[in-house]
Amino acid sequence: MFKVKNNLSLVLVIILSLKIFFSFKNEIFAENKAKFAILADYNTGAIIYEKNADEKMFPSSMTKIMTTYLLFSALDSKQITLDQKLQVSTKASSINGSKMFIKEGSYVRVDDIIRGIIVQSGNDACIALSENLSGTESAFVEKMNLTAEQLGMKNTKFVNSSGWPNPEQVTTARDLAILSKALIHDFPQYYHYHSEKEFKYNNILQQNRNSLLSIKSVDGIKTGRTELGGYGVAFSAKKDGYRIIGVINGLNSAKERHESAAELISFSFNQFTHKFIYKSGDIIGETNVIYGNKRKINAIITSDITVFIPKIFSKNENNSLNQNNPLIELYLKQNIKAPIKIGDNLGYILFKQRMLAGNEIKIPVVANENINKGSFIEHLAQNISFLVAKFI
Structure with missing residues (x-):
């Protein structure tokens, strides 16, 4: 008993003091333009701020966080290696949207595929990876959904590996934050890819779409943008020995996305500390x-x-x-x-x-x-x- x-x-x-402070804090963020948002301390998991964090939304290219999670898992289990070359199919090379510009029939190093997914947000790289790891993209998506369930992402459903617009592909800000925390925690040896600002492949130089990397404390994670989902980003920043993770989505522009996330980052480091x-x-x-x-x-x-x-x-x-x-x-x-x-x-x-x-x-x-x-x-x-x- x-x-x-x-x-x-x-x-x-x-x-209890936090409880009093939170009501004050929510007034500060009343004008944050994100339709969906969550901000949390990485170490404790304590929520600093949330807005519609459990409402379903479209993840867009933030889907690629799960794709890279499974990629890092395959590297960790030695299913693949960084130097291994993956063959590019017709399906992979012909997909629309953001691309790494890999060619049908070519072989691409895993190390390049990683950067193609994270830095260039290549839909083609996602499909090439998924087909080489699981045989088909649909089989890979099954692994994505199983992993989401295992991580406690209760309101997420994936139907493709890239975030290509589909009304059935949904998640929540909370679920993406849970995934982001797991990515950093489970694969710290590979997380550095998310802080790279540019990558050249096939003589095509592309900039990372995550403008938050211009902020010194920010080291990831992934942006997303579709007509259905608007502009969003899952981000992480580290300063003075502690890390925060956050997700915002449903913004109207890249500028609005940057400003909304930067506001949350600045607030957390200026106003909070560990005790x-x-x-x-x-x-x-x-x-x-x-x-x-x-x-x-x-x-x-x-x-x-x-x-x-x-x-x-x-x-x-x-x-x-x-x-x-x-x-x-x-x-x-x-x-x-x-x-x-x-x-x-x-x-x-x-x-x-x-x-x-x-x-x-x-x-x-x-x-x-x-x-x-x-x-x-x-x-x-x-x-x-x-x-x-x-x-x-």
């Missing part, structure tokens, strides 16, 4: 032990806790609290029978905060010492105390 043993007041101060709360091994509370040689045991936290908070609250730990509405709680098992070993689970800390992948996070708390069974006399004394307690 679990029981709320203690409120973590320090963390409560920070998170260290607890380190692994800190005592977080205590609970009762029965039939042991001790009556109490301390619960310790199993990992460091850092929160992403507004700078205006980072030095103030004495804000007023609404104790009837805690957003972080400690749940401890009660009356645990001995013996207990170091590391045995004693409960968890529950974080109730708007996150990228859900609104709750549980962090286990465990025993910090061994407690052996008590002697017969200790058992007898404890049973008597339980009996007396029933009549008091």
Whole structure:
């Protein structure tokens, strides 16, 4: 049985202050022109800003983030290598839209295909990759949808590998942010491709359409634009040791897209910071032990806790609290029978905060010492105390 043993007041101060700040923040961004938007801290997953983040939208060429995710996965598993050459089919070479300009029957290095997809946004490169990895583009798309499901992208459906306009190909800002975070986390060794500003292939030099790369802190990720979806971008930026990820879509122009994303990036770095709360091994509370040689045991936290908070609250730990509405709680098992070993689970800390992948996070708390069974006399004394307690 679990029981709320203690409120973590320090963390409560920070998170409840965030709640107050968010209402102020949403007024700041009321004029952001994106129809769909989400901005989150990469490390914690905490949401900084969102607007229609769970409404379905058209991903356009931001679809290519999933295509490159599967490409990087194939490299990581050694299914392919960077120097391997992929054959270009008629279908790949003849597709319309943005292109790498690869020729039918030619062989293209995987390393070039990567840049063709990311830098040049080549639809032809996407099809060439998908056919070489899975036999057909449709088989590759099945892998895209399976991977989306595995990553927790709950409102996404892919029907092609390039983002070519199709009313059935839909996603959400939240889902693309989840994918973007997974891309950076799972394949850091390949992420550098997303920061490249230009690429020449077949004597054709093309600039990366992601104008946000002109901002020093930005290192990716992918733009998109179709008549159905408008202008959008999934982006990431890193400054002073922390990273943010964001997605905006539904803008009317490339200029509007750049300005809207730049505003979000500037706000997050100027107004937010990380604050260290607890380190692994800190005592977080205590609970009762029965039939042991001790009556109490301390619960310790199993990992460091850092929160992403507004700078205006980072030095103030004495804000007023609404104790009837805690957003972080400690749940401890009660009356645990001995013996207990170091590391045995004693409960968890529950974080109730708007996150990228859900609104709750549980962090286990465990025993910090061994407690052996008590002697017969200790058992007898404890049973008597339980009996007396029933009549008091």
